[in-house]
Amino acid sequence: MTKTYTFYPGCSSEKKASAANLDISVQSMCHILDIRLNEIKDWNCCSASIGYAEGGELPRLALSARNLGLAQKQSHRKDVVATCAACWLALRETNDRLNEDAEIKAEMDEVLQAAHLTYDGSLRPRHLVEVLIEDIGWDTLKEKVKKPLTGLKIAGYVGCQTNRPFGVCGDSFENPTYLDKMIEICGATPVAFDKKVACCGGALAFSELEKVCGLIKDILQSAKDSGADLIVTPCPVCQLNVEVYQDKVNQMFGTRFKIPVVYYSQLFVAAWGGSWKQAALHQQIVPANVLKRFVR
């Protein structure tokens, strides 16, 4: 039976945006799992983790409140699913604040009124990974595997905001295990990866590139030391920073990293027998050639 969710893709998952490969692979993955993602119509940006400085508290929270208001208006479903870590975090944080802080709730009612919206705080923002684990279940995810990625060594890079402050399915903030489990299900081998929950620098890649490249270098080095052929992540910022700036890191530190960084959704689509394109693997910047032998 088709499972349907309200969906908040976020800016990076727009067509031809930086996480277009996430969106395409997510759609392919959901197709295989018979999940329908109903995009919130006319959603707006959440301002991610950098909106605080210019927006301030209420305007920043209003961004997500509007999205929640739209979702509530457009559907009776309680779950709002996000694929981007920052989007999910912003939705959840806003939702929690509205439920915990009566003053903010009252102010937000007034704010939303200006956009002719209301929001009562009753929706449940979820990460797509939670849907996979809790609603679909590990067994089904495993059953779908047609092309086990045998022999592939993968560093599961969970990063920050998919993991903190909320965490996926109550998993540990310091040593979450779900991503390794996903890798295992796909038939590959998760390596012991020290930087599993380390920060890629997030949005500061735009302002403090040198500092951030230091962080990225440590992540790449750790992946390399652990013998990984590939890095897999659920987060569009992690994916972008670690993949796109590899050349920059190499330039800065004299290293020679060339490690593909893919999304868990890409991995699933590959292991489930999807095509190169369905997995959006053609959109990698560091080509994920190691996957070629498994994918048509």
Add this chain to the structure above:
Amino acid sequence: MENQKIGCYICTGCGIGDLLDIKLLEDMATKESRIPVVRTHAFLCGEEGLTTIRHDMQNEAVNTVVIAACSPRVHVETFRQLEAPLLDRVNLREQVIWVQHLKEEDDKDVFEEDRQMAAEDYLRMGCAKVKKMDPPEPFDDPGLSKTIMVVGGGVSGLTAAKEAADTGYDVVLVEKDAELGGRVAQMLKVSPVKPPYDQLEQPPTAALIAAVEGHDKIKIYKKATIKETTGAPGLFDVKIEYGAGEYSTGEDSTGEDSTGEDYSTGEDSTGEDSTGEDSTGEDSTGENSERIGAIVVATGYTLYDETKLTHLGHGTSPDVITAWEFEQMAKAGNIVRKSDGQPAKRVAFSLCAGSRDVQHLEYCSGACCTYSMKQALYVTEQYEDASTFLIYQEIRTPGQMEDFYRKVQNEGGVFIKGDINKVASGSNGGLTVDINDKLLRTPESLDVDLLVLATGMMPNIDTTDPNQETDLSASDANSVLNLQYRQGPSLPLLKWGFPDSHYICFPYETRRTGIHAAGPVRRPMGISSSMTDATGAALKAIQTVESIGRGAAVHPRVGDLSYPSFRVDGCTQCKRCTEECPFGAINEDDKSNPLFNPTRCRRCGTCMGACPQKIISFSNYSVDMISTMFKECEIPEEDEEKPRILIFACENDAYPALDMIGHNRGILTPYIRVVPLRCMGSMNLVWVADAMSAGYDGVLLMGCRHGDDYQCHFVRGSALAETRLNKVAETLDRLQLESERVKMIEVNIMDSDILPDKINAFVDDLEAFGPNPFKEF
């Protein structure tokens, strides 16, 4: 023992029968030791084995039982069921067969002979021992009282009094002031004691005072002082001089012995909280004598002298005050600058004021952190725009008090880790406090209205201000209890004026039986802790009077009915016993003869060990008994090259450690013969001389650690043994023997791993000296 009939029962279980020649042992017991009933059994601790013994007790009139089997530490409960008038154990298992194992290099015959000899010697000693024993007759006195006296009417004393009375005991409460309640009653509020640990509470004293004053089992003396405490637990006679207070219950016996003196004109016992009340009104003063069973000392504390804290600005300005002054200010609802009466909205608290400071009080008073936090809330409660600063070294809010720490932070209390460098009067009338701010790593200047010094607690061990007294031994002159003890009128102190002894495992033990300290006089502590402590002390006092009522000893030889008797006609008035008893049990008459107080006694035998004339004996433990025992052992001829080493082992620690060697199947030399002692303190030098005369090659004493961190359960026993041993050289010289033939080592109960080596080292030393020449005789 009259009509003594001894039954000796040799167990052959646990390998004893396989490894020893039981027949020889039986023969030895029968023929040599002349034991009328000798039996063996394969499983003596089993029901059948017990039945065998019971049968003999009923049908053969056996009244003294010697069990030759496992260690006296094992199956105590099993053999206790026999209810034999006298029973003793011979340790063939742990200390013979389990510690002697044939090694490759050993000659099997020699090995077996040695082992058999050890077993025989232990059996000989056991048989000899019981012949020298009599069943103890418990001490009794028709005048024994079960009344509990509580000294101090503060929160600790009130609690102890109430709890003892609620358990059904008569209580006499003695308070130096005109009012009950002590310091706590003068507080505005107290720190939280119940979840969620964030609300200040009313002082518990009001309810306690009401309960105590209305209690028909409690007699209260106010403005009272103890002139003298004579006697001993169960038999204390306490002379109480009281001022203008009536006691709440009991028939009126006041007035008659009135001395006309008013206590309040005397020196205030703590100097701190004199009410200054004039009590020369119509109330009469008087003196009374009470027969008391046991005493709880709850005399509380005195705050450290703030005038010594000039480095924290005391004396700089009237606005540098103590926490106690601040408490009174808050209680009056008027938190203001003392200098000009302006509202004090910015208040700094100096924690550890004079505490944790080698120049002042070395220890932490435990309660000042929470106390200051409470006071910070007073300021916040009085002024909406209050600012409070807690200048600290470490914040010490153990347990659930961490919640209170958070509460105070949440109320705006600012915590500053740092040292106060300087305090000066500020330009605007307040104070400027210069701090070395350790977290900001900068010097900071703090302008405040008041600086409150959280001074620490000093135990009120006597009636003078502890701030004035540096020589603790001089406190005797101003004793609270005025004990008529030969060793002095006060409780002996451990450190910093705290009167306890074994403060980890047995915190209520003091060195005066039946006198227990409670509350901050025992250890610095806060209010709820003091109340718990006082309840515990009340129990210990009750336990003392009940034990004494049964004629039994209290901790650690609980239930022991024996106590020493003194053959005074042999006394040479050397005073060793009266000086050395760790518990001050022995007084002296005017001719310096010992006057023994059985109910003060803990039965360690230190007096027995001290006495050069051997006039002090227990019915079941004596100098003669031990001497006879080891003299019974067969000493091999010199040419047999089998030395004999006599070991005196403390039965509480060293003896179990020796047992553990057996349990771990370690190896001990077969040349040792171990005699357990109640305490090394009971070790009499006569034994050393006797052992040498008997041909032993050496004597090894195994006592507990002594010194500052002593472990001796009788506090001084092992230390005294060491002192005595220093004199032994003289004795040995007289015998023309090497003084190194006698040695004392510290052994703790977990030393079974190193003990064999220590013993072997001693044996090696002795070898160098050659055999004891006295073997010839």
Add this chain to the structure above:
Amino acid sequence: MAEDNTASHTILVVGGGMSGLTAAVEAAEVGYDVILVEKNPYLGGRVAQINQYFPKLCTPSCGLEINFQRIRNNPRISTYTMAEVTHIAGEEGNFTVTVRQNPRHVNEKCTACGVCAEACTTEIDDPFNFDLSKVKAIRKPHMMAYPLRYVMDPEFAKSDAAKMLAEKCPVKAIEPDMEAKQIDIPVSSIVWSTGWTPFDASKIHAYGFGHYQNVSTNMHFERIANKYGPTGGKIVRPSDGKEVKNIAFIQCAGSRDHNYLPYCSRVCCLASMKQATYVRNQYPDAKVTIYYIDLRAMDRYEAFQKKVETDENITWIKSKPASLEENPNTKDPIVIGEDTLTGERYATPYDMVVLATGMETNTALNAKVPAKFVSYDEYGFIVNQGNGLTASGCSTAPLDVASAVQSSTAAALKAIQTVVKG
């Protein structure tokens, strides 16, 4: 005390650790009948596992031996080991307590002769050593165990080997078929002293306990430092048996932390100072670092802190470390954080790291009292209500040994008062 046939005058003490032992002997020595129920096969509880007490650095067995003597010699105390209270009915003065007596598989005939253990070839993880070493499946629970009686592992009891062993016992003390029993005991009052469990350090993921081999806990360290522990008292690190010459202690591992135990566990600072002396006494050249938030050497124990502070090889860093990492080659744990007194970040490798884990009260875990008899604070500690059931020791707060004894002596009196009331 007058005999009364209608109601029991017995006091039940639940828990045979330092608190329960104290409550039991203190009440019995006043003259009351006491039943002592302990879930382990031995008395002594947590302190029995401790190497040395602070501040005297003396062995707990010394005081325990005295308490065991007091029990052995006192006919008023009946002891049930391997027993747990499963139900409490009735009310103050007239409780009926259901006790489950778990099978020891060794009956009271046991003489501790050791024949069975010698014959037994099966080994299990030794719970007394926190599974850091192996022990025979039939064994004396630990060297100083009281009661001195062997115990058989319940899983092993099901095996044929167990039946073979039973044949070997010269006094027929081994009963592999022994089953759990329920016993209903009428008592007048109850003292609840079920003690504590070390906080499960593996929950603190940032510190990697259970993940990094050379990260240990304070209670494990007590066994490691003990002569009769898994390493024979040699302080060596688990990964490679290397002597520990550079060690860090991390305070408040779980305590004072809203993610775990928000309260302070009171003893851990002093315990780490004490453990620092274990290392320093064994290796004169060893370096010790103690990471702390506040050093809480309460009241007179301050003197112990002062004494340890004189050791120049001990470094004190006021900092709660943020996380631990491991050098994959050397297996050295690396402690990461900020020194709050210098503002400097550190990432320092050590041979070994000991987490000073706190106390979790068993009344929050597995020894809950029905709520109708007591109330609890938010951490599961019991708040006494004075209705015939008195909690003591670490059932009421995290306490050091002396404070637990104090609390339990007081509880004994409260229990007696119930009996006296009738």
Add this chain to the structure above:
Amino acid sequence: MAYDLSFAKDVYENAEEGHWIKMCMQCGVCAGSCPLGPHWEFSPRQLFQMIRAGKAEEVLKSESMWMCVSCYHCMVRCPRGLPITHIVHGLARFAVEKKRADKDQVTRRFAKILWENMERGGRIGEMALTTKLYMVNGIPDGVKKGMEMKDQAMSMLKSGRLKMDPLHLSRIRGHAGFKAMLKKAREIEQKKRES
């Protein structure tokens, strides 16, 4: 005067999650957890103590809070449960509001550009955002920066992950309402600050 609490009280009341600051017990976990920790002049813990001590200028002008990468490590580890990430964000915003934050601070500048980019159309236009970011110090510098990053940009374009949309013309449909909403939110905040 040191430890003048008026600044602290201002922060407690007016900075986002600022009231939590008084609960800090100075353990240092936050600083130790921060991936950019060594780059902070003052760690969060230090900032909090400085706020209590009344060091307004030093705090507000500090670059420290602009170092936050929003990894939330400090927040989940804080033993006192302080939402440190949000507090630090709040302090950055507070410094902006107090007009003490350096306008040229790179992250502050980026935050401003991002917000404006976002507000203009309701969503982010990645190319416009990047371009603007490069050009902030004038065109020559922008070209230089752009050249440095051209490999990255080209590969993004090539892989279909960067839209040629330098002008960022698209708008969400409810843009008017969106703008009105943000305006309202700012009004309410302004009003609160003034009261």
